[in-house]
Structure formats: structure tokens, C-alpha cells
Amino acid sequence: AQKVTQAQTEISVVEKEDVTLDCVYETRDTTYYLFWYKQPPSGELVFLIRRNSFDEQNEISGRYSWNFQKSTSSFNFTITASQVVDSAVYFCALSDFGNEKLTFGTGTRLTIIP
Amino acid sequence: EAQVTQNPRYLITVTGKKLTVTCSQNMNHEYMSWYRQDPGLGLRQIYYSMNVEVTDKGDVPEGYKVSRKEKRNFPLILESPSPNQTSLYFCASSLSLRVQPDTQYFGPGTRLTVL
Numbered sequence: 001a002q003k004v005t006q007a008q009t010e011i012s013v014v015e016k017e018d019v020t021l022d023c024v025y026e027t028r029d030t031t032y033y034l035f036w037y038k039q040p041p042s043g044e045l046v047f048l049i050r051r052n053s054f055d056e057q058n059e060i061s062g063r064y065s066w067n068f069q070k071s072t073s074s075f076n077f078t079i080t081a082s083q084v085v086d087s088a089v090y091f092c093a094l095s096d097f098g099n100e101k102l103t104f105g106t107g108t109r110l111t112i113i114p
Numbered sequence: 115e116a117q118v119t120q121n122p123r124y125l126i127t128v129t130g131k132k133l134t135v136t137c138s139q140n141m142n143h144e145y146m147s148w149y150r151q152d153p154g155l156g157l158r159q160i161y162y163s164m165n166v167e168v169t170d171k172g173d174v175p176e177g178y179k180v181s182r183k184e185k186r187n188f189p190l191i192l193e194s195p196s197p198n199q200t201s202l203y204f205c206a207s208s209l210s211l212r213v214q215p216d217t218q219y220f221g222p223g224t225r226l227t228v229l
Contacts, residue, residue: 006156043222044220044223045206047216091157093157097212100212101162101172101173102147102162104157104158106155
């Protein structure tokens, strides 16, 4: 069974600080996919990234970076030099290779204090 | 413009009165899915579809039905709604969860209240 844990329910940081959102997953499959999504206060859902389990290279996109560590079953998300626009709920999700079912974590509410 | 549309955006209904929430995408995507969002529970997948006439259960399918007769449409049907189905519902589409481009597009959400 798939499971995603986002232990941090809420995080607040002051603008320009770096912040890391944790994601720990469980799966029996050796091949799987991991995702991050953003839900700003306006409520829409925005896809951020997908990673394959066979590619452990970390990814950087501007101020966003993702650290995938198979050994600890984690897929953490770091925002560098945070901005107020980064305030949102962030969800991590997992899909096993055997199907296209998607399991989400419960989300982390990030507040950037100006 | 690439988009996923959902209707209605808001709906208040009563227990047992059948309802359908429509979802339509204009990107020729094969993969479509429905999610519900509840406080403290995050997002949970209800059903997904990998192509026309192919649907499968997500984590919380009880009380819901779907159909995929055409590629662009993926309606969510509540045959006999109950108060525990009060929630915010999102539809999404993508080519697949597996291939590039892997971007998923979400509808704006439907807020459903069952009295």
C-alpha cells in the first residue's frame, strides 16, 4: 500500500529565509513516481514537479529545489530566499508504477511573514 | 488556452438527491482523475481514468461513480449523496502520470454541501 507522510502541518518563516518541507513515503514497488503540488490561498492546485524513482538526481528550478533520497524514502522540497508569494499549502504525492493511482500527503501549510 | 473546467462550482443539495459534477478538458489528455479535499485529510483520489472506457478506483471510491465515454469528459456521479460527502472536489487531467510532458492541470474545484 502507498503512504505519504508530511509531518509538518504548519510552518512559518520570515521572508528571505530558506525553508524545507519534508515528505516521507512508503511503497512496496521498486519503481514509483513522486510529486509536489502547491495550493495558494486562492485555492487552485498547481503541479510543481514529478520525479521517477530510478532517477535520484536532485532537481533545481529557480528558488525551488527537491532532494530525493531513496535510502530514507524522502522527497523533500526546499525554497530558497522565500517570498510572500510562496505562502501556500504544499502537497507531496506518490504513484506506484503498477498503476496510476495517486496518494497524497496531508499537506504542509507554509506562511511567509513579510 | 489549456484548461480543465468543472461545473457547478458550488452546489448545495440534500441527502439522497442524485447529482453529477461535470469535468471537461481541452488538451486531449488521456489521464483524468477526481479528488476530494477535506480539512486535516489533504487530497484523496476518488477515481481515475487512463483512457476512454478505462476507470479505476482511487483511495476513497465509496459512494461515487464515474464514466469515461469520451476523452474530454469525466463526470463524477453521486447517486445518493450523504453529508459525509460534503467536500471540495477537484478534477485533473494530464497525458499520463508516467510520461513527459508530465504537467497535471486541475479544475477550479467544486464545493459541495450535502444537507
